[in-house]
Amino acid sequence: MTGPTDKKLHPRTQAVHHGTRRSQYGEMAEAIFLTQGFVYDSAGQAEARFQGTGPDEFIYARYGNPTSRMFEDRIAALEGTEDAFATASGMAAVNGAMFAMCKPGDHVVAARALFGSCLYVLDLLAKFGVQVSYVDGTDLDQWKAAIRPGTRAVFFESVSNPTLEIVDLKAVADLAHAAGATVVVDNVFATPVFSRAVEQGADVVVYSATKHIDGGGRALAGVICGTRQFVREVAEPYLKHTGGAISPFHAWIMLNGLQTMDLRVRAQADAAARIARALQGHPRLSRVVYPGLEDHPQHDLAMRQMGSGGTMIAVEVEGGKDAAFAALDRMRIIRISNNLGDAKSIVTHPATTTHQRLSDADKAHLGITPGLLRLSIGLEDADDLIDDLRQALEV
Ligand SMILES: *Cc1c(COP(=O)(O)O)cnc(C)c1O
DSSP, X not given: OBOOOOTTSOHHHHHHHTTOBOOTTOOSSOOOOOOSBOOOSSHHHHHHHHTOOOTTOOSBTTTOOHHHHHHHHHHHXXXXXXXXXXXXXXXXXXXXXXXXXXXXXXXEEEESSOOHHHHHHHHHHHHTTOEEEEEOXXXXXXXXHHOOTTOOEEEEESBOTTTOOBOOHHHHHHHHHHXXXXXXXXXXXXXXXHOOTTTTTOSEEEEETTTTTTOSSOXXXXXXXXXXXXXXXXXXXXXXXXXXXXXXXXXXXXXXXXXXXXXXXXXXXXXXXXXXXXXXXXXXXXXXXXXXXXXXTTHHHHHHXXXXXXXXXXEEETTHHHHHHHHHHHOSSSEEOSOOSOSSXXXXXXXXXXXXXXXXXXXXXXXXXXXXXXXXXXXXXXXXXXXXXXXXXXX
């Protein structure tokens, strides 16, 4: 017994029902199939299954599991891709997508402003003979100069961490496709709620489900969304043999996360817009960066691409590291941590934590200054968060 599979249903309906697989008991809530193995009726059935599985047939949880498959089917429907493969973390998804498709001698073009672990994966690719060129993701001329006929893939975060620069997905995808390259987008900051990545030209969309999909900062997971051919014939063989599979329990957490994601993320983005506006012009802040503010250099692009400024804000405190740390230490509701997309608001000092590995020159180049704070807006009342930030910024 499965849930409705009509792809024309609205995302909020799909997020609650799509992909549900019920056992013979007809349970209402999605079951956790906490099993790594599956029993065959006969030796012949086992043999047949190892030659190829049908949609309701499983072999081993590293290859797939009914709970994981429910999550894969549901997120694929929401993202608008034919299929998806769920992974143990966002990094397993990035690593899986890139390593599965590249071979020595291939050429990859990537934006320079990336999550530290994504840069590590690209360095690993280079170590195995893939040529990686880096560009300023917001500069289309640099993409144009770097992409060449035969480029295997382009890779970027559609909204960069932590400075919230927007990459023009459609324009980069057009350049990439003209050269025959596959467009791989790490879409965490855009969130599946505001993503129209596939319609804008992405071939493969990866998420850290740890962030907005879980929404409660509980579990690690990731997902690779793409065509059935890419997911099942390129990504799955790599992941099922190298061990990046999601646990059925975490898939169940993410299925539950998807049911409330639209409500949560829209509320968080509304609050972020209010908070960013309230902080604008604050005498202790030299910059308030939020793609939903009209003064963001790519405000129009952000609205065209996502229709929202998202759930993240970056601010720069006057007075460098000491002033930034003093503000962090005074926050009472907003907690110092480094996750994002959580129901609880989180503040991060990228220069000394998430991006501390970068050289001072690279930090300066990426705008990661000593006074920069990254805010992930949660589900608290926006007025309480504004009060918390204002009192934290008082000298
Ligand atoms: C968190 C994050 C990742 C990695 O995800 P994990 O689930 O922590 O492995 C990758 N890319 C971006 C943009 C992220 O924010």
